[in-house]
Amino acid sequence: MLGDSTNNKKRIGRNSMPSIPELEAIRKAQILEAALFTIAENGCANVTMDDICKAAGLSKGGLAHYYHSKKDLFYAVFEEFFDQIFKRSRETMAQKDDPLEKLLSFDWLYDRTDPDAPLAYPILFDFLSITVHDDQYKKLYHEWICNWVVLLSDALKQGISDGLFPDLDVEKTARTISSIYNGIATRWYLDHESHSTEWAIDAFKRSITGLLYTYAKK
């Protein structure tokens, strides 16, 4: 999960330093987590380094010791975010055997009670709005999509070889499936009033099952 610590507001005293060698990794993880929460809650545009310092229990200088600029830190947050989201996606998918169930295994992201939802969506929309004007972010987006397409492609290939799916254009299908997922997710998250979780899951299933046959090569 994205925010796994139980005490993310605790001030870091000079005494509580865990031995030494992993300190940097530990601190960076603390900072990233604090930043993730803070950004998710308030939006990139409204988050100050001070906010993150407070959330991380560090002073300005302490934070600067690990991340040298706001830009660096934010980018690291997004990298970490995609890592974790992708990790969870892969794990969730791996728990299913049936190829179709694998494709549909992302519906945990349509779950408002899931602890990742209030983090993932705000982060994602901030990410996209930055990406429009930033090539480094564009590259990260591209890589994330690639990873995801590979994941979906594997499930599709398995379905084809199992004879469950028709012979279809795997990559294109995977890209379309993931796009649809994103489209429905956006709507579900931002206009909850008109888009229930049931609608989202249902729409996703219908779209995907429909697609499998439209993309059939013959």
Add this chain to the structure above:
Amino acid sequence: MLGDSTNNKKRIGRNSMPSIPELEAIRKAQILEAALFTIAENGCANVTMDDICKAAGLSKGGLAHYYHSKKDLFYAVFEEFFDQIFKRSRETMAQKDDPLEKLLSFDWLYDRTDPDAPLAYPILFDFLSITVHDDQYKKLYHEWICNWVVLLSDALKQGISDGLFPDLDVEKTARTISSIYNGIATRWYLDHESHSTEWAIDAFKRSITGLLYTYAKK
């Protein structure tokens, strides 16, 4: 189109303006258009009031006379943006007679040579990232989606009564169609390298035609 003036950067001489009461409307339109262009180019986070003043050919005080705060101005920009996008969508759809063609008439938004593309996408992503944290924006988003769903629903209803589409749940289908459109558009715009216009149009068509039958009531 979103930016319709032909001389968007020209400084406006004070003398050549009509001293009539419509001056306010004229000035507000000038400002909105200038702001729209400026935001689209640089992103909300990077746009200053000064930037917009320059683009609008007005001074700080002049702009303040019409929009009393940055927040007000930006909200007005987004309102205007959705108005114009929706207007164009409706007009484009009205040019088609066939219900299916109506549903597919949005593919002008997958056209990189369309002058609206470099405006609409940046504005949209900025809008979404603000919406996450702002209820006023959430309301505007909701209304925009409603309008769009009505538009699509009309086409769907016509298709059903014409016997071209099966009897399906009109509203849900409309919501799903518009979500899919958004999902594909996001991908197409932000990862052009891997998502061609051909893919986008094709994916959109396949998804929609597939959907029409999955949503059939029986």
Add this chain to the structure above:
Amino acid sequence: MLGDSTNNKKRIGRNSMPSIPELEAIRKAQILEAALFTIAENGCANVTMDDICKAAGLSKGGLAHYYHSKKDLFYAVFEEFFDQIFKRSRETMAQKDDPLEKLLSFDWLYDRTDPDAPLAYPILFDFLSITVHDDQYKKLYHEWICNWVVLLSDALKQGISDGLFPDLDVEKTARTISSIYNGIATRWYLDHESHSTEWAIDAFKRSITGLLYTYAKK
């Protein structure tokens, strides 16, 4: 004189604005003067923009309106400083008719009661220490020296044509004279305890009169 205003600490009220068109020049002069005093008193290294704001009776933003960065402002201060010092030097020299007296007319700079002394020396030493590491400053230094050499050369030429000085290498002599002046001035200002004004004036005169004959071409 370098600091000519009588009330350089007065706060600038919004009411006291003198008409309009020369406002920028007036403000810039106020700021430069305030900065000059502040730097002279505390040294570049210890002066903050806030100090200068206070001295100039302006807010941070007000100052930024006229000088966009500390670097810009400081450079402008040094430019102004050299302008004024040179202007005074030229005027003082012009008051003498005799060529030798012209060469010696700089002794006003060995006058501790002269209001320029406590400004000029601190500014000069700060300038030189920056110049070591800054090519833009080197250029300004070069130009200043050029101007001064021209001034001295004119006096030397007059002395030669009047038959008062031997035929000598004018430029080299001028450069040496000005260097000697600087050397003595430095000593006089920074080690007053051991270098009286009388010593300075006397040393300067002896050096110059001695020089006139060593530089004779024959």
Add this chain to the structure above:
Amino acid sequence: MLGDSTNNKKRIGRNSMPSIPELEAIRKAQILEAALFTIAENGCANVTMDDICKAAGLSKGGLAHYYHSKKDLFYAVFEEFFDQIFKRSRETMAQKDDPLEKLLSFDWLYDRTDPDAPLAYPILFDFLSITVHDDQYKKLYHEWICNWVVLLSDALKQGISDGLFPDLDVEKTARTISSIYNGIATRWYLDHESHSTEWAIDAFKRSITGLLYTYAKK
């Protein structure tokens, strides 16, 4: 020479150091030398303690162990600098027998290929600009000048007793000579474009020989 070590940037292994009481002297010398180089290269205003730590191959804490504040360290650097410069001056002068040659023996400081030049001048100008506002520095300057005047006075006295120089006011002459040297050196270093080494040496010789007779007591 000012920077005498051959491996000025090499990191110092802790093990290879003698654990004897002279360690402190060794460390202090390392630090001073590193600081001298760093300040000369970048200027006091631009040098951080970190820069010096890196140059000295020590950590922040390690440096703090020997010099308790930046101010302390910098002052020690300037003390050391004057010591070394003076030492070299005295040795160079001692190599000459003729009193006039002794007076002129400083021309090694007009040598751009001399390894001390790029250190001595930057350090000197930084020193002077600090001295303006600091009484401790003023005292150091005063002492340095005293030492130098003594050195020159000895040569002058020898010249008088040898009958080579007229009977002149020794101290005043010494002060003037050293001032002239400084004046020419400043010019030579900071405006190389217009002041060649030949000019500097020549101007220095002419000034001094001229002086010897103007300062004659009768």
Add this chain to the structure above:
DNA sequence: AATGAATGAGCCTTCATTCAT
């Protein structure tokens, strides 16, 4: 209606110094 000078809060960043280990 329009200008733009002026404000001042707020932000990111730097850096000398401290201190537990």
Add this chain to the structure above:
DNA sequence: AATGAATGAAGGCTCATTCAT
């Protein structure tokens, strides 16, 4: 003796907003 993590004050700069003209 030496490290380097952490502090926190301070500084330069930005920018939305105000207001006299």
